[in-house]
Amino acid sequence: MPQIAVCKGCGYVIYEGVELKSADEIIQMVGGRCPKCGKKLTFNIEDVEISS
Numbered sequence: 504m505p506q507i508a509v510c511k512g513c514g515y516v517i518y519e520g521v522e523l524k525s526a527d528e529i530i531q532m533v534g535g536r537c538p539k540c541g542k543k544l545t546f547n548i549e550d551v552e553i554s555s
């Protein structure tokens with residue numbers, strides 16, 4: 504089952520894949536901001552919702 508990280512601001516799927524990543528890895532992948540709504544993502548796990 505893939506890991507899915509969703510922006511809490513707009514629901515955009517920031518990361519989806521079978522490789523498990525930590526929230527800070529995912530945030531760094533997109534340069535610290537949601538590509539869709541531009542919401543600044545922090546290293547706080549609450550800004551990235553991860554379900555598996």
Ligand SMILES: [Zn+2]
Pocket residue numbers: 510511512513514515537538539540541542
């Ligand atoms: Zn967003």
